[in-house]
Amino acid sequence: EAGVTQSPTHLIKTRxxxxxxxxxxxxxxxSVYWYQQALGLGLQFLLWYDEGEERNRGNFPPRFSGxxxxxxxxxxxxxxxxxxxxxxxLCASSLQGRGDTQYFGxxxxxxxx
Amino acid sequence: DQQxxxxxxxLSVQEGRISILNCDYxxxxxxxxxxxxxxxxxxxxxLISISSIKDKNExxxxxxxxxxxxxxxxxxxxxxxxxxxxxxxxxxxxxxxNSKLTFGKGITLSVRP
Numbered sequence: 001e002a003g004v005t006q007s008p009t010h011l012i013k014t015r016x017x018x019x020x021x022x023x024x025x026x027x028x029x030x031s032v033y034w035y036q037q038a039l040g041l042g043l044q045f046l047l048w049y050d051e052g053e054e055r056n057r058g059n060f061p062p063r064f065s066g067x068x069x070x071x072x073x074x075x076x077x078x079x080x081x082x083x084x085x086x087x088x089x090l091c092a093s094s095l096q097g098r099g100d101t102q103y104f105g106x107x108x109x110x111x112x113x
Numbered sequence: 114d115q116q117x118x119x120x121x122x123x124l125s126v127q128e129g130r131i132s133i134l135n136c137d138y139x140x141x142x143x144x145x146x147x148x149x150x151x152x153x154x155x156x157x158x159x160l161i162s163i164s165s166i167k168d169k170n171e172x173x174x175x176x177x178x179x180x181x182x183x184x185x186x187x188x189x190x191x192x193x194x195x196x197x198x199x200x201x202x203x204x205x206x207x208x209x210x211n212s213k214l215t216f217g218k219g220i221t222l223s224v225r226p
Binding site: 004006033035040041042043044045048056058090092099100101102103104105106107 | 117119145147149154155156157158159162202204206208213214215216217218219
């Protein structure tokens with residue numbers, strides 16, 4: 001069974017641009033979570049989607065947004081990129097209602113120059 | 114406000130000995146706790162979890178202990194193996210609709226052959 005997949009692996013952007021990151025959950029999982037891991041920090045919760053709707057949001061500005069598609073895959077969009085947005089962005093998925101068991105993808109390394 | 118704290122950034126142990134990784138939390142609302150292991154260039158991998166109604170959970174070489182009165186949990190790895198060398202994250206969450214995991218900054222474990 002395929003795990004959580006993310007694309008692209010690496011993404012390089014310049015300040016002010018927009019970045020789009022993609023995530024495909026494990027088959028059968030309806031919940032998708034996004035986390036940011038900046039250098040020297042732990043994983044910071046960004047967003048949670050379930051059944052196509054945003055269910056919870058971390059302490060991030062509105063420049064960070066996303067959506068979940070009918071097939072439960074998800075996109076994370078970061079607008080007006082800033083240097084401090086450079087980080088590893090991790091996507092996780094779980095069965096509905098099972099936020100206590102989240103499976104992670106390999107992440108997308110975003111570098112903002 | 115860091116609700117999950119892993120105060121030691123690194124730990125080095127000899128192969129075959131016990132590794133003890135510590136984690137403290139401040140939010141008494143947390144009712145489940147997880148440990149994840151992360152290798153470079155990979156996403157975190159779920160290791161073991163514990164519910165707040167228990168004080169110990171064991172899975173093979175891995176045991177997690179929870180002391181609710183001290184708001185402290187620890188992960189014991191016995192015996193430690195070189196393949197255990199990785200970054201270990203402690204995470205905590207709420208059951209129910211919230212589903213957000215709060216992570217510590219991680220501990221880098223090095224197991225010396």
